[in-house]
Amino acid sequence: MEIAYALKRPVRLSLRLYIRGFTVLLGESGVGKTSLLKAVAGLLPAEGEPFGGLPAERRPVGYLPQHFALFPHLRAWQNVAFPLVHWPRAQRKERALGYLAQMGIAELAERFPRELSGGQQQRVALARALAREPVLLLLDEPTSALDIGTREEVFSGVLERLRALGIPTLAASHDPWLAQRADWVGVLTREGLAQQGPPEEVFARPASLEVARLVGFRNLFQASVGAVEEGWVWVESPLGRLKALRPAWARLGQRVWLGMRSEEVFTLEGEENRLRGRLLAFWPQGLRWRGRLRVGQAELEFLLPRYRLEELGLKEGEEVGVRLEPRFLHLMPH
Amino acid sequence: MSDPVFWETLALTLRVSLVSTLILLLMGLPLAWVLAHKRFWGKRVVESVVLLPLTLPPTVLGFYLLLLLGQNGPIAQTLGFSWAFRFEGLVVGSVLFSLPLALNGYREAFRGLDLDLIQTARTLGAGWRRVWLEVILPLTWPGILSGSILAFAHTLGEFGVVLMVGGSIPGKTQMVSIYIYDQVQALRFDRANQAAGVLLLVSFALVYLVRSLEERWRSRTPSSVR
Numbered sequence: 187m188e189i190a191y192a193l194k195r196p197v198r199l200s201l202r203l204y205i206r207g208f209t210v211l212l213g214e215s216g217v218g219k220t221s222l223l224k225a226v227a228g229l230l231p232a233e234g235e236p237f238g239g240l241p242a243e244r245r246p247v248g249y250l251p252q253h254f255a256l257f258p259h260l261r262a263w264q265n266v267a268f269p270l271v272h273w274p275r276a277q278r279k280e281r282a283l284g285y286l287a288q289m290g291i292a293e294l295a296e297r298f299p300r301e302l303s304g305g306q307q308q309r310v311a312l313a314r315a316l317a318r319e320p321v322l323l324l325l326d327e328p329t330s331a332l333d334i335g336t337r338e339e340v341f342s343g344v345l346e347r348l349r350a351l352g353i354p355t356l357a358a359s360h361d362p363w364l365a366q367r368a369d370w371v372g373v374l375t376r377e378g379l380a381q382q383g384p385p386e387e388v389f390a391r392p393a394s395l396e397v398a399r400l401v402g403f404r405n406l407f408q409a410s411v412g413a414v415e416e417g418w419v420w421v422e423s424p425l426g427r428l429k430a431l432r433p434a435w436a437r438l439g440q441r442v443w444l445g446m447r448s449e450e451v452f453t454l455e456g457e458e459n460r461l462r463g464r465l466l467a468f469w470p471q472g473l474r475w476r477g478r479l480r481v482g483q484a485e486l487e488f489l490l491p492r493y494r495l496e497e498l499g500l501k502e503g504e505e506v507g508v509r510l511e512p513r514f515l516h517l518m519p520h
Numbered sequence: 521m522s523d524p525v526f527w528e529t530l531a532l533t534l535r536v537s538l539v540s541t542l543i544l545l546l547m548g549l550p551l552a553w554v555l556a557h558k559r560f561w562g563k564r565v566v567e568s569v570v571l572l573p574l575t576l577p578p579t580v581l582g583f584y585l586l587l588l589l590g591q592n593g594p595i596a597q598t599l600g601f602s603w604a605f606r607f608e609g610l611v612v613g614s615v616l617f618s619l620p621l622a623l624n625g626y627r628e629a630f631r632g633l634d635l636d637l638i639q640t641a642r643t644l645g646a647g648w649r650r651v652w653l654e655v656i657l658p659l660t661w662p663g664i665l666s667g668s669i670l671a672f673a674h675t676l677g678e679f680g681v682v683l684m685v686g687g688s689i690p691g692k693t694q695m696v697s698i699y700i701y702d703q704v705q706a707l708r709f710d711r712a713n714q715a716a717g718v719l720l721l722v723s724f725a726l727v728y729l730v731r732s733l734e735e736r737w738r739s740r741t742p743s744s745v746r
Contacts (some may be wrong), residue, residue: 229639242642249643255636259658268654269644318644 187322187354191234193218193225201379205322205354207369208345210385212359212400217374219358223249223324226356236322248315248323248353253331254307256299262286262310263295269318285313289347304332305340312344316351323348325357329364338363362402365389373397394518398445404487405451408520409444411436418512424484429458430515441520448476448489450514452498459510465502468495479508523711525690526699530718533696536607536682537675540614544622544671547615549664552626557635574620582684585613589685605687610695613681618671625667629660666733673726677719 192200197218225232228242266282392398409423468477686693703712
């Protein structure tokens with residue numbers, strides 16, 4: 187499925203995006219993710235396909251706003267029965283309970299929304315959206331209203347069920363974790379859709395500096411192409427002369443952005459791209475350690491599992507050797 | 521009570537209040553919705569105009585209405601009817617007089633409503649009719665009802681507007697507050713006392729009802745859902 191939409195207000199935006207399985211539209215707040223979802227749902231004036239021109243109540247989509255919008259005066263099953271008006275009254279409850287069971291929360295049918303946790307509310311809202319028999323689900327920031335501590339666990343359960351149902355889903359989010367779990371990722375910036383592809387491609391080979399920042403590249407440097415050979419280039423960077431994979435567009439003398447992920451700094455084996463730096467500081471991040479190194483004029487951020495930190499016996503202020511794997515160095519056009 | 525005119529007056533007052541309240545409901549709900557949720561050019565002017573009866577001396581409002589609705593007014597000359605000194609004139613005056621009060625109540629009720637609920641209801645296949653009947657009204661009726669009751673109570677006791685636009689024709693356009701004034705003027709304090717007592721009781725009961733509704737409404741606004 188592909189959506190192609192153009193809207194003028196509240197943000198000017200025009201994009202074509204494939205929806206493949208669970209698709210995440212990644213972008214910072216304010217770039218128009220929510221507006222796009224609303225436009226597809228028919229809640230904002232816009233031109234586009236599919237569903238172009240239909241009023242919201244006739245579009246076969248399931249729309250979940252950020253806070254799920256359960257009707258507070260209705261019990262869970264009554265919420266789910268809301269779109270079931272075309273069924274005989276006697277059958278509505280049974281069908282509603284069926285959808286709740288699909289989301290694994292049949293036992294919550296008699297509760298009011300205020301008696302449900304965020305994750306439970308989300309499942310009720312999904313059951314209600316499914317009762318609409320949608321051809322496309324639209325989820326606005328599906329992980330942001332969940333408790334931070336349990337959100338990955340809670341949403342993983344939802345994700346499994348959505349995958350089992352096989353309904354194409356478009357989730358707008360600024361959460362890289364969610365994008366990593368997607369089947370397809372689009373990256374939206376102020377200039378429009380910057381990139382789309384499978385998550386492993388978007389996360390490893392962002393198309394621009396902006397995308398690189400969004401998908402978690404912490405080390406980004408201006409550089410220039412100093413030499414070109416078969417499949418590889420040598421770039422002059424603030425870190426020194428480094429070997430990197432050659433992108434098809436790279437030409438001798440060209441100015442480029444050089445990026446590497448924090449977790450891909452510090453692979454010590456191998457000969458190429460060896461650097462020496464001084465360890466400025468490191469601090470725990472969950473069970474991993476994040477730190478900063480000064481290499482030449484530049485600073486390099488790294489992220490290591492704790493066993494690796496122990497193996498290396500690192501101390502703040504010490505000189506350390508670093509190697510950057512040429513295949514993991516990523517070049518972007520300047 | 522000894523004076524049969526009083527009962528006629530009370531019946532008329534209740535009738536004017538009831539009709540005005542119903543008209544306010546029909547007119548005020550859409551207007552309040554638009555003021556609460558839409559942005560448009562000249563919105564502040566509209567808001568100021570509908571609030572004007574709150575600050576304008578009732579006699580000024582009544583005076584302009586009298587000019588507008590009277591025998592030689594623009595309406596009589598173009599459309600050929602005059603509502604001054606008639607039931608209809610009383611109702612027009614009362615509607616304008618109580619509009620700010622009713623609108624405020626409705627608007628507060630609508631403002632507390634989460635617009636996501638309405639948009640989501642539409643994506644679930646509900647047309648505007650179902651959205652109003654099954655989402656908006658069930659969530660806002662205590663606020664709407666309390667606004668209506670306040671408008672009703674406000675109309676019961678109005679004086680200046682109805683005096684100007686209705687005169688004080690006993691049994692035809694005389695409302696309770698004017699009746700009380702007339703009795704006092706005639707030094708019949710016992711009758712004034714009885715009429716005032718009835719008005720006090722009714723007003724207290726209505727305000728009490730509004731307070732109870734507000735309690736109930738607050739306890740079920742959507743903010744408690746999250």
